Amino acid sequence: MEIPRVPKICRRIPTIFTVHGTYYPKSELLKVVALASATICVSPPVYEYVQEETSVEPILIANGVDTKEYSERDVTELKAQLNIPEEAFVLLYSSRINWTKANICMMLLRACKDVKLSKAPHLHVVVVGDGPRFKDLENLTDLIHRTCKDSFIHLVGEKQDMQHYYPIADCVVGTGRVALEAMACTKPVLAVGNHGYFGLVDKNEYDNAWNYYFGDHNSRHACSRFTLARDLGTIIASSQQLKNIGLQSREWILNKFEVTKVTEELIELYLDKLKDETT
Incomplete structure (x- = not known):
């Protein structure tokens, strides 16, 4: 990543740098934070990463969620389009179908095959995403079918x-x-990401899940087909508990990540930095 020269006329314009992951080369990260008036981190693991790798004091501001757009909705038509029976789980x-996320997806599909054959004949799986390994996914799907x-x-x-696809899921x-x-x-949510496996996120695990960024920036242990199949089998057998977990999850999002609250935090930061440059 090449850092452009900053014209003199721009040097009194505040610049906010947002760090979204722990994948930045240290040399480039140091160059960018040196140019920024403030550095935002979107999760606790990213916050710790920036603290460890740089001398700046970052600010933790989460990604906001539009909870009006992302909410329950009728999925009858979409289920019919996908030919998913009403009684299906x-x-x-x-995710994007590349690198680690593609491996996770293929591991998940193999685990779903195991669960389908042993415990849940009514299981259906919807995969949303594209990428360079999509053909591999198609080939595996054909084999499993x-x-x-x-x-x-x-x-x-x-x-x-x-926002139209999440509601179709159990x-x-x-x-x-x-x-x-x-x-x-x-x-x-059954949380698994680039770093590894976290597990089912219920009200007792919100803080831990957030601190791990749901397995993307930190995790409890490595993910495996066996672990996924074991936990999926338990989850599918607990439909009423899942509904309660889902309702509680929305309340947590409303309290912590609602987009208007996050936007207010960002605007306050922008105004503070503008004030700094004019005083």
Whole structure:
């Protein structure tokens, strides 16, 4: 990443740098934070990462969620379009299909095959996302369908209207922003991300899940097909508990991540930095 020269006329304009992950090369991170009037981190692990790697004191401001847009909605038509039976238990996974996220997705599909054959013949899986390994996903799906003699995995590709897809699920497997948006839609989340496995997020685990960013920036342990299959089997057998977890999850999102609250924090920071430059 090449850092552009800053014209003299711009040097009194406040600059806010937002760090979204722990993947930045240290040399480039140091260059950018040196130019910034303030550095925002979107999760506790990222906050700790910036503290460890730089001399700046970052500010923790979470990604906000539009809880009016991301909420419960009728999914009858979408289920019909995807040919998902009304009585099906629907699991949803959403991410870009590349690198670690593609590996997680394929591990999940293999675990779902195990659960489908042993415990939950009514299981259906919706995968939202695209990327360079999408063809690998299609090939694996074809193999699983032949083994199970049932076309229960629905690869829908990239979608820009995730607020319509989360509500179709009984449980969402994901991390980071996917987890936050799914919880806003009253969906329980099985958290697994780039760093590893976290597990089912209930009211006793909110703080831990947030501090780990749902497995994306930190985790409890490595993810495996066995772990996923074991926990999915338990989750599918606990439908009423899942509904309660989903409703509680939305309340947590409303209290902590509602977009208007986050926007107010950002505006306050912007105004403070503008004031600093004019005094």
